[in-house]
Amino acid sequence: MFRHALSLAVPVSLIALLVACGNGDTVEAPVRPAMVVQPQPAGDAMETYPGEVRARFEPELAFRIGGKISKRLVDAGARVKKDQPLAELDPEDVKLQLEAARAQVAAAEANLKLVRTERDRYQTLLARQLISQSQYDNVENQYRAGEARVKQIKAEFNVANNQAGYSVLRASQDGVIARRLAEVGQVVSAGQTVFTLAADGEREVLISVPEHAFERFRIGQDVSVELWSQPGKRFPGRIRELSPAADAQSRTFAARVAFAGGAMKAELGQSARVAIKAEGEVPLSVPMSALSAEKDVPFVWVVDPKESKVVRTLVRIGRYGQERVSVLEGLKEGDWVVAAGVQMLRDGQKVKPVDRDNRTVKLIAGE
Incomplete structure (x- = not known):
């Protein structure tokens, strides 16, 4: 008798639950964390070169007379002030x-x-x-x-x-000692470089351009710079200086890239990548994990920066790369695209944008 009553109660409870769910109330989906990225120029249309952050002005400091170094007061990496003593000769x-x-x-x-x-x-x-x-x-x-x-x-x-x-070598301006080229007890001649000073102020990126690509570079050319400390974020720049002669050992041409926005908070010695657009129109690209399709129609999830909701956006894609796919139509450079877990989303769902390190991303249009 008890088993029969229980068998009748379970369907009744299920029916009541279904009725409660179907009473017209909308159950909002939970907010999901979503890793977001911005479309980048397609890799096959960009040329990237590794570089190093350097100071805009790097004077070489030397004694004006020759002699034997008796004291060295600073080392590489030390921050110095103008007229601060750096080294002394035997007086x-x-x-x-x-x-x-x-x-x-x-x-x-x-x-x-x-x-x-x-x-x-x-x-x-x-x-x-x-x-x-x-x-x-x-x-x-x-x-x-x-x-x-x-x-x-x-x-x-x-x-x-x-x-x-002149037996005391002093800093010509505020900055950081980038290199030390002499030691105590060493005899130096007048004008021989003892320290290289990275002066405070503007920062640049030094890259090496191979011979076969040298003709595609020119002074004032627009480029984009990405710091390894800030992956996925590109800063506008331009080529400020281009060496007219190749290095005797590496057979590459030195080029200096200045940040277009002026002073940039970048530490000396940081690694960077300089990307130069190829001639003609450059398509955008997204990670292949961001691409979905329904009935052979490709789309991506774009996050609305105002409401943090995903919007299904149809795209026209181009060639596939090893990790990215070119997007010919449907996206802009300032869009934020979900790059992982796209199969768990639905149109209009609210998400919490995060980066690859699970840090919250502030979605600002045009960032």
């Missing part, structure tokens, strides 16, 4: 030269005092007509030579004094 030689110049100044001044006294005495004798004019002229010439000698020796003393100050 003994320049001190001796300065003392010698000082002694020569004292001797020249003493000689000038002597010939001045002699000239004054001969001037008195000439006024009394006790000596000839030629004798006085000879003494006058000695006096003028003594004056010139004092000026010469004082100039040499000033040079020696300046050289004593």
Whole structure:
């Protein structure tokens, strides 16, 4: 009897549940996390080159005199201020030269005092007509030579004094020491690079262009830059400098790419990729995991940036790559496309956009 009643109760409860679900109330689907990406230029229409973030200005710092390095006050990677001491030479030689110049100044001044006294005495004798004019002229010439000698020796003393100050190498401006090329105890010549300073300010990307692609580059050409620390995010740039000669070892041409927006928060030494568009119209591309199809009609899920809802968007696709597929029509560069779990979505469903590291993405049109 109990089994019979239970068998009747189960269908009744199921019917009641179905009636409750079919009473006209809409059950909203749960918000699902969705990994989103933006369409990128098709890989087969882009040329990418690896690069490194460098400073816009990189002066090479060197002593103005030669000598033996006695102190090294900073190392590579140190942040320095303008006029901060970086290294010092052994000062003994320049001190001796300065003392010698000082002694020569004292001797020249003493000689000038002597010939001045002699000239004054001969001037008195000439006024009394006790000596000839030629004798006085000879003494006058000695006096003028003594004056010139004092000026010469004082100039040499000033040079020696300046050289004593040149024994300390100072930073030319604020920045970071990018390279150290000398060590304590090393004898360096005047003008030999000791440090390379990466000056504060603008940042650029240094790339190497192979010989076969050099003709496709020109100064002012628009490019896009992607930092490895910010994958999937491209920054506009342009080629600012192009070396006219190839490197003797790598046979590549150095090119510097400036960020179009001016100052860019990029750390020195960061890895980057520079992408250059091929000639003609460049199609967009999305990961193959973002592509779906219904009745042989391809579509992708585009997230509405205002409501965070997915919208089924029909697309016309081109050639397939190893990981991406070209999209000829249906998408814009600023769209956000769901790249994973597309089979679990339905039109109008609300999602939580995240990136590849599961971080929340703020959907802003045109970002």
